[in-house]
Amino acid sequence: MTAATPSATLDIARIRDDFPILATQVHGKPLIYLDNAATTQKPRAVIEAIQRYYTEENSNIHRGVHHLSEVATRKYESARGLVRQFIGAHTTREIIFTRGTTEGLNLVAASYGRANISKGDEIIVSAMEHHSNIVPWQMLCQEKGARLRVIPINDRGELLMDEFEKLLSPRTKLVSIVHISNSLGTINPVRRIIELAHAVGAVVLLDAAQSVAHTPIDVQSLDCDFLAFSGHKLFGPTGIGVLYGKQALLEAMPPYQGGGDMISSVTFEHTTYNHLPHKFEAGTPHIEGVIGLGAAIAYVQSVGLHAIAAHEQRLLQYGTTLLAELPKVRMIGTAREKAGILSFVVEGVHPHDVGTILDTEGIAIRAGHHCTMPVMDRFGLPATARASLSLYNTAADLDALVRGLHKVAEVLR
Amino acid sequence: MSELRELYQEMVLDHNSRPRNFKKLEGATHQSEGYNPLCGDRITLYLKMRGDLIEDLGFQGTGCAISRASASMMTQSIKGKTIEQAEEIFGAFHKMVTRDVGEPYDSDDLGDLEVLSGVAEFPARVKCASLSWHTLNAALEGKAQKISTE
Ligand SMILES: Cc1ncc(COP(=O)(O)O)c(C=O)c1O
Numbered sequence: 001m002t003a004a005t006p007s008a009t010l011d012i013a014r015i016r017d018d019f020p021i022l023a024t025q026v027h028g029k030p031l032i033y034l035d036n037a038a039t040t041q042k043p044r045a046v047i048e049a050i051q052r053y054y055t056e057e058n059s060n061i062h063r064g065v066h067h068l069s070e071v072a073t074r075k076y077e078s079a080r081g082l083v084r085q086f087i088g089a090h091t092t093r094e095i096i097f098t099r100g101t102t103e104g105l106n107l108v109a110a111s112y113g114r115a116n117i118s119k120g121d122e123i124i125v126s127a128m129e130h131h132s133n134i135v136p137w138q139m140l141c142q143e144k145g146a147r148l149r150v151i152p153i154n155d156r157g158e159l160l161m162d163e164f165e166k167l168l169s170p171r172t173k174l175v176s177i178v179h180i181s182n183s184l185g186t187i188n189p190v191r192r193i194i195e196l197a198h199a200v201g202a203v204v205l206l207d208a209a210q211s212v213a214h215t216p217i218d219v220q221s222l223d224c225d226f227l228a229f230s231g232h233k234l235f236g237p238t239g240i241g242v243l244y245g246k247q248a249l250l251e252a253m254p255p256y257q258g259g260g261d262m263i264s265s266v267t268f269e270h271t272t273y274n275h276l277p278h279k280f281e282a283g284t285p286h287i288e289g290v291i292g293l294g295a296a297i298a299y300v301q302s303v304g305l306h307a308i309a310a311h312e313q314r315l316l317q318y319g320t321t322l323l324a325e326l327p328k329v330r331m332i333g334t335a336r337e338k339a340g341i342l343s344f345v346v347e348g349v350h351p352h353d354v355g356t357i358l359d360t361e362g363i364a365i366r367a368g369h370h371c372t373m374p375v376m377d378r379f380g381l382p383a384t385a386r387a388s389l390s391l392y393n394t395a396a397d398l399d400a401l402v403r404g405l406h407k408v409a410e411v412l413r
Numbered sequence: 414m415s416e417l418r419e420l421y422q423e424m425v426l427d428h429n430s431r432p433r434n435f436k437k438l439e440g441a442t443h444q445s446e447g448y449n450p451l452c453g454d455r456i457t458l459y460l461k462m463r464g465d466l467i468e469d470l471g472f473q474g475t476g477c478a479i480s481r482a483s484a485s486m487m488t489q490s491i492k493g494k495t496i497e498q499a500e501e502i503f504g505a506f507h508k509m510v511t512r513d514v515g516e517p518y519d520s521d522d523l524g525d526l527e528v529l530s531g532v533a534e535f536p537a538r539v540k541c542a543s544l545s546w547h548t549l550n551a552a553l554e555g556k557a558q559k560i561s562t563e
Contacts, residue, residue, distance in 0.1 A: 350477035352452040353421075356535060360417055369453050382453030382475050411421050412429075412478060 010311050016392050018043040029362030032397045037182045037388035038366050039232045049295035050288050079294025083242055086297045088218035093276035096243045101209040102132040104228030104243035109136035111253045119145035121173040126151040128181040131371045133207045157184035157333040172202040179211040183370040184333030185341030194223055214339050216305040219244055236296035240289030250276050257282040308391045312340035315389050319398040332384050340389030349412050351385040358404040419531030428482035438471035447548030449540055454480045458548045465495045479538050484545035503546045510542050
């Protein structure tokens, strides 16, 4: 491990050294990576853990009697232990490996939802959800004759909490809400949301895709019922994610998929399901992904999430001030509680053109609807340009963004 | 900068800021919607057909500079052409924007459309340049989408 030591201020030069891709060039210019909300880059510790796994440890898990299988199983399960500790879960039985946030959300909808939602029930989401936190609930509501309710947002991109309170009723069975919005950067008051939802007997699922890499999370202190995130937005590999669920809820839920690993015994007359968490992990899992995720979490912990959050807040303030000085740039998402996401539009220029011109300068941003089309509709926009920050970004990256935006004006004058 | 200038040529910028035939066409016989979910570009294309002849056309919508300029230039280039001629132009245009960088292309049928040749250097933008043409195809094929009978 080559991670920086935990401190209030990050040793950015050293952190940047941990990410080999940051030393590469794009179109002959040094890469300036500002698309971290889409996916983060990977530190050497993660790349090496995956390489080591395939060079020295590769085996199937939970079933072999041989040495390699024991090593791989131990590594896989110890990564589960790291995840448990990272999000403050009570036991590793509450940590289920998935393909990502999307699968976690679908798992809850298909298993918990099918078993517990019936005609006339209501599910609440917000107007700033990612499509993955809308569509599974729409499908469930359609199947069950339940109703999807939506918490509106204001012009800053903040939830209207009094409207949320009005939506809550004994019919509310589930509230599924994004912790940090990927298109607006809003940090939602999830603690309050959970309290209010629990008061009417609803369970709460947090979409933590955009928060795990940027702010410390403690599921027990938050008291959320479920929480889902993706490894690839947390410096880990793609194709791996985590669903946390309270043990009592998971115990009572039917399996999501059937197959190997999720059973204790099978006959044609009767199958006994395996205990948690294996009940929800059918088939050979993404072993390399889990080991890589474990290495990513160890890396984040060695840097320290408090220090990361403080660093990103400073950059957010700096970037917000810089962009405010550009007369043609308008920020979309100006919540008072905000994470390191700068979503904006340039007057008279489509975000796609902004993205192309910045790309020729080696600057990677995202242009589009960010899988949040209802947010775009809310602001009357087809798309925004989005620069999203991570622990390895610097003020110089934001200066380069501004120079790039001057160039946009020059090219499309 | 040179690649960018190739992409955003003067004529492209001009069509972007002052798109031609940018209107809902009165008396249109065909209409079709095009949508590029990647960037949110939307276009509605109106055609006035007489037999096989594209007598007039117009478009509306929102999009990036490339998709807007491409749509605007398309309306100019196929106005007064037959379906068959329009298909030939589209074929040549498509070849031009999807060719490998450095490969030659046949400019005979293209006219002004050639200013979009720089798109080939930007594979992510090919969809933007082609959106209006795919919308045209849909309008021509989808006889069912006729909005009024002659
Ligand atoms: C807020 C939010 N939720 C869910 C997702 C879906 O994550 P994944 O595609 O990794 O499943 C994303 C990813 O863009 C996201 O930003």
